[in-house]
Amino acid sequence: MSGNESRLTAISQITNREKMTVKTPEPLDKIWATDVFNLATMEQALNKSAFKAVKQTVQTGAPLAPAVADVVAAAMKSWALSKGVKFFSHIFYPMTNITAEKHDGFIVTNSEGNAITEFSGSLLIKGEPDGSSFPNGSLRMTNAARGYTAWDPTSPAFIMHTENGSTLMIPSVFMSWTGEALDKKIPLLRSNAAMDKAARKVLKLMGEEEIATLNSSCGAEQEYFLVDLNFANARPDLLLAGRTLFGASPAKGQQFDDHYFGAIPERVQVFMQDFEDQLYRLGIPAKTHHNEVAPGQFEIAPYFESANIAADHQQLMMTLMKCTAKKHGFMCLLHEKPFAGVNGSGKHVNWSVGNATQGNLLDPGSTPHDNLNFLLFCGAVIRGVHKYGPLLRAVIASASNDHRLGANEAPPAILSVYLGDQLEKVFQDIKDGKIATSSKGGEMDLGLSQILKFERDPGDRNRTSPFAFTGNRFEFRAVGSSQSVSGPLVAMNTILADSLDWIAGKLETELANAGSKTEAVLSVLKTLMEEHGNVVFGGDGYSAEWHRMAVEERGLKNLPTSADALPYLRDESIRELFSRTGVFSPVELESRFEVYAEQYILSIEVEAKLVIEMAKTMIYPAATQYLAELSMANNGMAELGIEMDNAIALSIANETNAMVAAVAELSSAIKQHDFDSVEAHMNYCAHDIRGLMVKVRTHVDALEAEVADDLWPLPKYREMLFIK
Known part of the structure; x- marks a missing residue:
């Protein structure tokens, strides 16, 4: 069949297809996390002492005894077998933004030739894939093949069901035989530990006595396109590159603004329902879905979770999204710019930091000018983005994301921080040596008696900002839709840890000078804003004037391509940052540069x-x-x-x-x-x-x-x- 015949046949097949049968969705309480070996399941399956130990590990990162691992392994095996599982896999996340898995059977044979099932604590704790067969930046030569996967108890095991069977998936880290991190998870866990350590210093200086383990949290807004498989299979560029290398703009694109939040096509709605039912069974809290701006583009956003869990869930979500789309006759495109002339896709990473005792430390409350803990943590973010902007640009660098950054639907490649009118005034007042009552948004009154009045937010949102404060969190809007969220989270956690360390040192000196706590905080923040306030910008990030002013007057970097950004991973200040915080050794960081440059x-x-x-x-x-x-x-x-x-x-x-x-x-x-x-x-x-x-x-x-x-x-x- 010639190319043009294939195309015309595809149109006929799509327009004349049979309508899919819509299943009645099962109640949420019947399916939620039914395929997850989480704390709730473990409480029923483990003895009290084992459960207590596992719970402490999950909540505080405390070490787990090998004997407890044996108990967990036995319970996990019994639970999995009861659901028809015959294989298990240590699932891990190499440096390629993909998910990797090797399946092993529970089955072993005894001396009589009978088949029995076996799964010990040692099998749970460690697996062994080939450490040189994944891109590793020369950390492993071809003749040095050994690598290890190791169970991460803080991320729950789960079962993946396919038409070919079911597999127990065990979230794991991946390392070389010599102990270097070969994956995305180890650096994320390290960065969270560094942030926790630095945050505790600041909170103790602020007089906090009871401080629970701090965690960063993440909620990622995933955008994607759906294209019928008949069309996709007729396009070699979509099959192999994930984007259209040719294609003239149609007479109608998105210029009517009629797709965003419009009625979801019936066929897409059926796909979404199927996809989200699978997410719910895996304990992934899909919160919203809707049409995005471009025709054929959609978005799904989960609720906030701890960063490590959210990163695992994001990887799983991308895998499920592609598989489910194929089942419904679609190809799911996660490329950042699959079609020229219409909006591309991002993955806005909403990020905050908090714990069980102090709550969300990026929540300003109703009086942010009085919330000293918030001001310090928000100031730490401002300093981190200013000091390490090139790093943030480097962790979102890819050949595909280069097409999107700076376009009308994405922020520019210049890293700046948007605070909103209220917070920007607060920090400007601090810089000017004063503090005033922060403004409020006021009441929204439309003059319609049937519409209830409500409190308006004190600041608008800015879609042109790459790093924007959005009420009680920061939104890193420049992350690409096909990327793992781990890299951005590692960078954000690490620059926050560095800034909190800097703040702790300054704050300790100020408090020793017998000033009040408020005076000490304001003095530290005044210095911070004088040195790093240039990164705060609330205007139009798309404008030519901002590009000129950012570089010429504020000294910010404009790094439009990955070729400009990735070399900063070799910068001495970045190398020293990661080494000091214990997130990457110099050789591990160099490996990241080599892998990402090669990709x-x-x-x-x-x-x-x-x-x-x-x-x-x-x-x-x-x-x-x-x-x-x-x-x-x-x-x-x-x-x-x-x-x-x-x-x-x-x-x-x-x-x-x-x-x-x-x-x-x-x-x-x-x-x-x-x-x-x-x-x-x-x-x-x-x-x-x-x-x-x-x-x-x-x-x-x-x-x-x-x-x-x-x-x-x-x-x-x-x-x-x-x-x-």
Whole structure:
């Protein structure tokens, strides 16, 4: 079947498909966390002493005795077997933003040849995958293959059900034989410990006596596109690169603003219901779903959870989302910019810090000017973003997210902090050496008796800010939709720990000078704002004036591409930050740079090869076939004495020749391998290779607008975005 026939067949199959049967959803209380070996389940399955030990580990990070692990393993096995499970897996999260798993059977044989099930504490605690087969930044050579997975008791085990069976999944860390972190989880746990240690110093200086373990929390808003599988399978670029490398903008895109929060298409609603039922069984608190701004784009957001659990759940959510979409005849696209000309997808990471005794330390309350703990923690965030902005940009760097950052739906690549009118005034007053009563939002009164009045928030929101305060948390809006939230959480926890350490030192000195606690806090914050207040910005982050002012007047970094941002992972200040806080050793940090740089280069090279292949084998044949048909038609009309205007044929011929020349130029460019450094190679990909890819695309998209519709081989934007 030719490309154009495949496309037209796909349209017919989609528009004539049978409607899926809608299942009646089961009550939430019947399905919630039924496939999770959580504390509630363990309380029923373990003896009292074992449960107490596990609970303490989960809530405080206290070490767990090997004997308790044996008890947990036995109970976990019995629970899993009762649900039809035959295999278990230590699931872990390598440095590639994906999930990895190796399945092992519970089965062993005895001397009589009988099969029995076995799962000891030692099997629960440790697994052994190949440590050199995952991108590791030269931490493991090919001949040094040993790696370990180790059970993380603070993240509950769960069961994954598929049509091929059920597997017990055990969330785990992944390390080399020599002890270096090869994954996303170890650094996240370390960063939370560093933040907890630094936060306790500040809280003790503030007179807090009872201080529970502090945890960061995360709620990630996941955006995604759904495209019918019939269309996706006809597009090599979607299959292999996750985005469309060619595609002319349709007459209608998102300019009518009619998709955002609109009625969810019935077929999508069925998918969402199925997907969320699976999430509920796994204890993942899906809170909202809705249409996003672009046609074919949607969002799901879970409720807040502790950062470690939230990161595990985010990975699981992305896996389930893709699998469930396929079951419903969709491809789920998590690429940050799968379609040119319409909004891309992000994953806004809402982040806060708190504990059971002091509560949410980023909640200002009704009088933030009097809430000294809040002011210190909020000030610590301001300092961290200003001092380590390039780090925050580096942890969201990827070939795919580069397409989105700075576009109209995403914040710019300049890291700034938005506080809102109320808080910005409070911190400006502190900088000016005064403190005044903070303003309130006032009452919202529409003059309609049937509409209840309510208290308006004291500040508006700013969608152009990459790092915005949103009431009782900060929202890191620049994170990409396909990325693990672990990297951003590690960076935020670590810069907060560093700033809290700095604040503790300053605060201790001020308190020793016999001033009041309030005076000491205001003095520390005044110094902080004088040194780091330039990062606070409440205006339009998209404006050219802000880009000029941020760099020239405020000294902030503008790092538009990953090639600009990733080298900061090698910066001495970043290296020293992670080493001092114990989050990354220098060699572990260097490995991250090497892995992320390699992933960036490989992603662009794959796209370039696809551009060449698709242009040669799909676009060129379609264009030349149409030219041949036009020539035959013109000759036929000439025999009838009718002279035809050849402008269309001439335009197609010119665009085709220009495309062929651009493809040849790109083909030559990707053969270059002589680079002095990884940085030089990244820059070459970012500017030369991508520029040539755009050049080819310009001609292909022009041809799409002129070649006969029934000959065009690729599903078009108007079909993929609007036919559901």
